[in-house]
Amino acid sequence: MTSSERSNGTVDVFEQAATSYDRTGVSFFGPFGAELVRRAGIRPGARVLDVGCGRGAVLFPAAEATGPTGRVTGTDLAPAMVALTAEDATRAGLTHVDIRMGDAQQPDFPAGSFDVVLAGLVVFLLPEPEQALRAYARLLRPAGRVAISTFGAMDPAFVAAMDALARHLPADQPRPAPTDDPFADDQTVTATMAAAGLTVTAISQHRVESRFRDVDHWMEWMWSHGARALLRHIPAELLDAATTDAARALAPARLPGGGLALITTIRVTVAVPSPAAACPNDPS
Numbered sequence: 001m002t003s004s005e006r007s008n009g010t011v012d013v014f015e016q017a018a019t020s021y022d023r024t025g026v027s028f029f030g031p032f033g034a035e036l037v038r039r040a041g042i043r044p045g046a047r048v049l050d051v052g053c054g055r056g057a058v059l060f061p062a063a064e065a066t067g068p069t070g071r072v073t074g075t076d077l078a079p080a081m082v083a084l085t086a087e088d089a090t091r092a093g094l095t096h097v098d099i100r101m102g103d104a105q106q107p108d109f110p111a112g113s114f115d116v117v118l119a120g121l122v123v124f125l126l127p128e129p130e131q132a133l134r135a136y137a138r139l140l141r142p143a144g145r146v147a148i149s150t151f152g153a154m155d156p157a158f159v160a161a162m163d164a165l166a167r168h169l170p171a172d173q174p175r176p177a178p179t180d181d182p183f184a185d186d187q188t189v190t191a192t193m194a195a196a197g198l199t200v201t202a203i204s205q206h207r208v209e210s211r212f213r214d215v216d217h218w219m220e221w222m223w224s225h226g227a228r229a230l231l232r233h234i235p236a237e238l239l240d241a242a243t244t245d246a247a248r249a250l251a252p253a254r255l256p257g258g259g260l261a262l263i264t265t266i267r268v269t270v271a272v273p274s275p276a277a278a279c280p281n282d283p284s
């Protein structure tokens with residue numbers, strides 16, 4: 001499979017998820033997006049690009065941070081994400097927000113266009129994240145910065161439930177395999193940023209507790225985001241059994257009064273262009 005086929009497959013998953021993405025009554029993308037924007041230190045009047053904007057978990061807090069004197073451009077490759085988020089922005093009367101189709105791998109803007117480039121939970125989905133980060137660095141104005149979020153530790157019950165679901169994949173379906181994750185920990189993220197010509201100025205981790213009424217609500221949420229990539233390959237006749245197995249794996253997440261609670265951690269990394277990358281022709 002080529003990297004562009006892989007990318008198309010990823011976008012296809014989000015295209016199908018767009019109507020329910022971040023709309024299942026679960027606290028997850030919202031608090032993570034708000035934290036990324038808080039850490040990015042966006043000032044009123046700033047020009048901001050949000051790549052892979054989805055349904056706006058990062059974009060709307062960014063629009064609040066810039067205020068109407070600034071401008072926020074959101075891009076996504078899933079047409080339904082773009083259309084629905086643009087409708088939400090219009091309904092909210094945000095005239096300083098612009099949402100359009102665009103590839104987070106190769107953002108198509110002139111160099112020096114933005115004060116801040118944001119990428120919320122998207123860089124690890126790209127075929128070549130290091131090149132993408134290098135492109136974001138080129139888009140920055142002087143004193144600009146890139147701020148990304150990536151996943152940290154997942155709740156062990158969530159990992160066990162994903163494994164339980166994966167056991168129901170057809171034999172010929174490739175299992176999610178451990179890869180060399182360029183965002184696995186603070187050191188790896190720092191090295192990936194450095195390779196892209198960026199110097200990390202801050203890394204922080206943030207935990208969010210997500211609550212679910214029951215396992216059916218959890219499955220509804222799973223279909224609404226990237227986990228759909230796994231679920232859609234489970235044969236329809238095996239979905240009930242897969243859900244039962246996932247429910248068993250989620251037992252440690254059960255709350256005494258009913259429902260489930262899972263803890264997810266994200267890592268927020270803020271970086272600025274490295275001096276050598278910022279002035280490639282500077283002989284000093």
Ligand SMILES: C[S@@+](CC[C@H](N)C(=O)[O-])C[C@H]1O[C@@H](n2cnc3c(N)ncnc32)[C@H](O)[C@@H]1O
Nearest residue numbers: 014029052053054057076077078103104120121
């Ligand atoms: C996990 S969601 C994150 C959305 C949003 N940033 C948030 O924090 O909720 C990933 C988003 O990236 C988009 N995406 C994936 N690959 C992309 C690419 N190559 N270019 C642009 N968007 C992409 C998906 O369509 C999806 O909307």
